[in-house]
Amino acid sequence: MKLGIVGNGMIVKTVLNELKDTDIEATALWCRSEERGRPVAAEFGIEKVYTDYEAFLKDDSYDFVYMGLANSAHYEYTLQAIRAGRNVILEKPFTSTYEEAKQLVEEAKEYGVILFEAMLSRYSANYEIIPKYLSKIGEVKLIRSTFCQYSSRYDAYCKGDIKPAFDPLCSGGALMDINVYNISFVIGLFGAPLASIYMANIGHNGIDTSGVVTMDYGSFKAVCTGAKDCSARNGIMIQGTKGWIEVPNRPGFIENVTLHLNQDNTDTVIDVAKERPYIKEFRRMMEVWEADDRKQMDAWLQASLDTMAVLDTSRKQAGVVFPADK
Numbered sequence: 001m002k003l004g005i006v007g008n009g010m011i012v013k014t015v016l017n018e019l020k021d022t023d024i025e026a027t028a029l030w031c032r033s034e035e036r037g038r039p040v041a042a043e044f045g046i047e048k049v050y051t052d053y054e055a056f057l058k059d060d061s062y063d064f065v066y067m068g069l070a071n072s073a074h075y076e077y078t079l080q081a082i083r084a085g086r087n088v089i090l091e092k093p094f095t096s097t098y099e100e101a102k103q104l105v106e107e108a109k110e111y112g113v114i115l116f117e118a119m120l121s122r123y124s125a126n127y128e129i130i131p132k133y134l135s136k137i138g139e140v141k142l143i144r145s146t147f148c149q150y151s152s153r154y155d156a157y158c159k160g161d162i163k164p165a166f167d168p169l170c171s172g173g174a175l176m177d178i179n180v181y182n183i184s185f186v187i188g189l190f191g192a193p194l195a196s197i198y199m200a201n202i203g204h205n206g207i208d209t210s211g212v213v214t215m216d217y218g219s220f221k222a223v224c225t226g227a228k229d230c231s232a233r234n235g236i237m238i239q240g241t242k243g244w245i246e247v248p249n250r251p252g253f254i255e256n257v258t259l260h261l262n263q264d265n266t267d268t269v270i271d272v273a274k275e276r277p278y279i280k281e282f283r284r285m286m287e288v289w290e291a292d293d294r295k296q297m298d299a300w301l302q303a304s305l306d307t308m309a310v311l312d313t314s315r316k317q318a319g320v321v322f323p324a325d326k
Contacts, residue, residue: 001286003089004059005029006077007068008040011091015066015118016044018278024286026066030056053077057084063289064089064114070164071171072323075100078115082107087114089285093180093311094304096171096324101308105301114297116285117304120252121185123284125273127254130189130238130245133270136259137240140190140220145182145236147250148210148227157203165228166207171322173208175200175315179226183213184307185236185251186222192306193217198314201229206320213314245270253277 003026005012016026028048031037037049050056057065057080064087067078075095081088082104094117095101108115121127134140151157157166164170165177175198187193193215200211210227225232234250243261247254255275259268273280288296315322 001025001064001282001289002027002062003064003066004056004062004086005040005046005066005068006056006081007031008036009068009070012066012068013040013043015068015278015282016040018276019282020044022279022282024279024282027061028056028059053080054084057081057086063087064116066118067091071176072096072169075104075324078104079107082111082113082115085111085113087289089116089118089282091118092184093171093176094308096176096322098305098308098312100324101305105305108301114289115301116297117300118281119181119184119188119304120277120281121181121254122188122300122303123281124254124275124277125280125284126257126271126275127185127188129270129272130257133245133259134189134238134240136242136261137238137244138242140238140240142220142239143186143190143222143237144225144239145185145222145251146225146232146234147178147181147252148225148230148232148234149178149250150231151228154209154229157209160204162205166203166205166209168205168207168320168322171324173315173320174210174226174228175208175213175311175318175320178228179211179213179224180307180311181251182224182226182236183215183310184303186215186224187306187310188303189238190217190222192309193222196310196313198317200314200318200320202318202320203229208315208318208320211314211318213310215310 200208209229213224215222236247238245
């Protein structure tokens with residue numbers, strides 16, 4: 001798999017660093033500023049640097065556009081790539097709104113291109129085996145998923161220096177940046193909830209800095225806690241009448257998955273693989289692309305749409321407004 005990179009921010013550098021010793025290669029990079037793009041290209045051995053997006057999209061050296069821009073730019077740049085006939089790997093969160101996400105999915109199908117969301121947990125082998133063990137814990141009653149991480153940008157935010165992660169104009173906030181992992185984790189296993197409620201802590205510029213999403217599945221409830229203004233011990237617990245399944249770290253890094261059975265009070269690690277999450281993510285997408293597994297692609301896209309629907313509802317409940325809403 002060869003990638004055309006869009007952007008030069010932290011997530012782009014993280015992904016390129018993880019993939020540098022693999023057969024997944026970046027052959028081109030687009031950046032608004034050549035001055036910012038050239039050092040990234042030099043560091044990771046990328047031959048071509050573009051500042052003209054149309055010219056970048058015509059480059060035939062890569063198989064997928066990897067979209068690593070600010071959240072608010074996902075829709076516009078991905079739509080343009082789709083209409084240019086390019087496959088796209090789009091970083092989470094998918095878009096700013098559900099309607100944007102729905103249009104991207106529809107147009108990807110119309111133009112016959114592949115659209116993946118880069119959501120780490122989705123592509124983990126350890127995540128994919130969890131459904132096989134759900135029956136062992138009986139009737140699911142509660143799910144708790146926590147991802148809280150004190151942002152390196154929060155102190156500056158409190159002083160009025162607003163970076164994209166805390167900027168409504170960039171579709172930032174704890175829900176979109178952090179809690180999306182929790183929500184996607186639950187929806188990937190159990191589908192769309194019947195209803196959801198978001199209780200958020202709102203900062204001085206109207207953005208959510210932390211909050212709790214409760215999702216109602218009728219016979220069980222899921223509580224998703226995400227924060228950029230405080231830290232906690234992260235992890236996931238799926239609780240049933242006969243036991244529980246635990247992931248003792250943030251959603252995305254799915255390892256040491258443990259099955260606990262009440263009857264004999266045993267704990268069993270049920271991992272099937274030790275993974276480097278970003279490598280596994282791209283290799284799993286590559287595997288599905290090469291097999292042209294449309295059923296799996298459609299299932300993942302539906303999960304992305306269901307997640308965006310919850311994000312939309314939750315954000316509006318909290319009164320967080322993005323330019324895309326208008």
